[in-house]
Amino acid sequence: MQNHASRAATFLKDDARTDWHNNTLWHVRSKRDKLVHGIPEWESIRQLGSDIKDNVLSNLDTYLEQFVAKAEANGVIVHWAVDAKEHNEIVHGILARHKVDKIVKSKSMLTEECHLNEHLEKHGIEVVDTDLGERIIQLKKEPPSHIVMPAIHLKKEEIGELFHEHLGTEKGASDPQYLTEAARGHLREKFLSAKAAITGVNFAVAETGGVVVCTNEGNADMGVHLAPVQIHCMGIEKVIPRAEHLAVFTRLLGRSATGQPITIYTSHHHRPKVGGEMHIVLVDNGRTKQLGREDFRNSLKCIRCGACMNTCPIYRRSGGHSYDHTIPGPIGSILSPGKDLKKNKDLPFASTLCGSCSDVCPVKIDIHEQLYKWRQIVSEEGHLENVKSIPLAGAGAVLSRGGLYNFMGKAARTALKIAPRALIYNQFNAWGQSRELPEVPKNSFKEWYAKNRKDA
Numbered sequence: 001m002q003n004h005a006s007r008a009a010t011f012l013k014d015d016a017r018t019d020w021h022n023n024t025l026w027h028v029r030s031k032r033d034k035l036v037h038g039i040p041e042w043e044s045i046r047q048l049g050s051d052i053k054d055n056v057l058s059n060l061d062t063y064l065e066q067f068v069a070k071a072e073a074n075g076v077i078v079h080w081a082v083d084a085k086e087h088n089e090i091v092h093g094i095l096a097r098h099k100v101d102k103i104v105k106s107k108s109m110l111t112e113e114c115h116l117n118e119h120l121e122k123h124g125i126e127v128v129d130t131d132l133g134e135r136i137i138q139l140k141k142e143p144p145s146h147i148v149m150p151a152i153h154l155k156k157e158e159i160g161e162l163f164h165e166h167l168g169t170e171k172g173a174s175d176p177q178y179l180t181e182a183a184r185g186h187l188r189e190k191f192l193s194a195k196a197a198i199t200g201v202n203f204a205v206a207e208t209g210g211v212v213v214c215t216n217e218g219n220a221d222m223g224v225h226l227a228p229v230q231i232h233c234m235g236i237e238k239v240i241p242r243a244e245h246l247a248v249f250t251r252l253l254g255r256s257a258t259g260q261p262i263t264i265y266t267s268h269h270h271r272p273k274v275g276g277e278m279h280i281v282l283v284d285n286g287r288t289k290q291l292g293r294e295d296f297r298n299s300l301k302c303i304r305c306g307a308c309m310n311t312c313p314i315y316r317r318s319g320g321h322s323y324d325h326t327i328p329g330p331i332g333s334i335l336s337p338g339k340d341l342k343k344n345k346d347l348p349f350a351s352t353l354c355g356s357c358s359d360v361c362p363v364k365i366d367i368h369e370q371l372y373k374w375r376q377i378v379s380e381e382g383h384l385e386n387v388k389s390i391p392l393a394g395a396g397a398v399l400s401r402g403g404l405y406n407f408m409g410k411a412a413r414t415a416l417k418i419a420p421r422a423l424i425y426n427q428f429n430a431w432g433q434s435r436e437l438p439e440v441p442k443n444s445f446k447e448w449y450a451k452n453r454k455d456a
Contacts, residue, residue: 003346008318021153022316028149029310031259032360049248050364053301056240057291063206063239064282070209071280074271081283084114090281091116091198091231092123098229098277100125100195104187106213106220107131108200109147109304110233110283113326116198128190130219132183139166145320147327148257148306153319187219197223201234202303203249204280207242210270211280214253214263221267228276232269236282237291237300249303252362256305290338295373299334301363308357308367314350323347330357334370337378345383348374387430409444416440 012018036042056063068078081087087110095103103120105111105127117127117138129138133151137144139162144150151159160174169182199220203212211232213220224230240249254262272278291297309315309329320328325336325344330351336344348371351357357367378384384392398408416424417440425432 001343002324004318004322004324004350005346007322007324008314008350011319011322012317017153017155018317018319020155021319024152025310025316028259029307029360032255032307032310035255035259035261045248045251046362046364049252049303049362050301052240052245052248053363057237057297057300060236060239060291063241064236067204067206067209067239068282070207072209074209075278076209076271077277077279079279079281081281081285083285084283087114087233087281087283087285088116088119091233092120092125094229094231094277094279095120095125095196096123098195100229102126102128102190102194103196103198104128104130104190104194104219104223104227105198106200106215106223107134107150108198108233109144109326110200110235111198112144113285114233114283116233128187128194130187130190130217130223131215132180132217132219135183135187136162139163143321143326145328146306146309147304153321191222191226194223194227196229196231197227198231198233199224201232201238201280202253203246204234204239205241205243205246206239208270210268212246213267213269214250214265215267216258216260216264218265221265224267224269225273228273229279230269230272230276231279231281233281233283236284236287237302253303253305256303256307256360256362286339290335293338296334296338296370298365299331299338299367299370301365302331302335303363305362307360307362311356311360313352313354313356318350323350330367330371331365334367334374337374341378341381342383345378348372348378406444406446413440413442413444 039045071078079090081090101124103125105117107129111117117129120127129135131150133149134144136151136154136159140154145153156174156176156179159179160169160172163169163179163182164171164173167182167186169179173179197220199213201211202214204210205212211234213232215221240246250262250266254260257263269278287300290300304327306329308331309320312330315323315329323329323332323336325332325347327335333344333347333350336347351368351371353368353372355368358365358369361367379389379392398405416437424437427433431437
């Protein structure tokens with residue numbers, strides 16, 4: 001099984017793509033900085049958003065019950081799903097009852113998490129992702145590499161080739177305007193013929209029983225307004241107490257995600273259209289388990305803006321697919337170990353622990369601290385690979401004994417000076433496979449300090 005480092009090495013083979021990916025995401029981070037620096041109360045808004053989420057997590061059962069009662073009073077059919085399997089079965093059951101054979105779906109990381117597309121396609125239902133980025137990767141048969149910009153790893157020339165193959169666009173065409181118009185025409189027919197529409201949910205308001213869906217393309221609205229059956233799939237942590245709190249999160253979301261004041265479409269859905277049905281599927285899928293982990297419950301505050309990915313030096317240079325998880329980047333690296341520690345044991349180490357992810361998080365999740373805590377758990381539960389556990393055990397023995405530390409330091413400095421290069425740069429020196437070791441000092445810092453302190 002490949003780990004993050006080996007998958008990242010594959011991405012890094014294309015130097016031009018790596019540099020472009022890195023620079024593009026940093027540009028988005030820079031747009032975010034420019035906007036938030038013009039808001040004197042930005043840190044207060046972040047704190048308020050974090051406090052509201054704290055309140056939600058401490059009273060999640062109460063708010064969910066209130067939300068369900070209000071939604072059902074509005075004529076909405078609410079379903080509860082304990083895991084991904086039950087979520088998929090519920091959605092398929094709704095579609096089967098209405099004899100739906102084709103649906104349109106807007107961006108939803110929850111349905112990606114549950115692998116809904118594959119489940120429905122196995123039952124003969126055509127699923128069309130209508131977000132442009134999602135449609136691109138669906139045609140390419142890839143998972144999203146970013147939660148807000150799912151096709152950010154692809155260049156316009158590659159998309160042009162893909163559209164030529166699947167949509168019949170001109171060969172060699174790569175003009176974004178032309179490709180976008182072709183996608184629009186392609187998707188318009190899908191919207192008109194679909195019998196049901198599925199969306200994700202950004203926020204669910206306990207006070208009103210309504211759900212809020214934020215997009216920049218209007219595709220979620222198009223699907224919901226045209227199809228007689230609408231299904232909104234949401235994680236249970238998406239609920240917020242009151243409608244007035246939306247002002248806090250809509251200010252935080254757009255700026256943090258793409259550096260814009262607000263998403264272009266912020267749509268509220270409270271009840272089914274005349275002659276139609278509205279369903280909401282509330283999904284746990286490990287969320288209550290994460291809620292019970294005191295050190296990691298804050299991860300459930302996430303509003304899926306992707307700001308931590310845009311700033312992370314590891315994500316920017318390794319690409320989203322290197323994480324092999326629905327949610328990549330720093331936030332994914334603290335969520336995934338809670339789902340399967342053995343499988344995702346390497347992800348907490350895919351970080352420099354620089355803290356930039358925590359600095360930009362709009363709801364102040366302590367991401368880098370949780371990464372460090374997961375590293376400790378990985379070690380304590382015996383999931384460290386031998387290439388890490390054996391050197392760490394040796395380092396622990398040396399660092400705990402002053403005399404041995406001094407001797408080993410001197411021995412290492414001598415060996416590095418006289419040993420042949422082939423002996424130092426070998427398969428066991430992972431650092432040296434792509435870097436030069438620093439110049440060997442003449443003496444240790446302790447020796448230098450002792451001498452200079454005397455001279456002073």
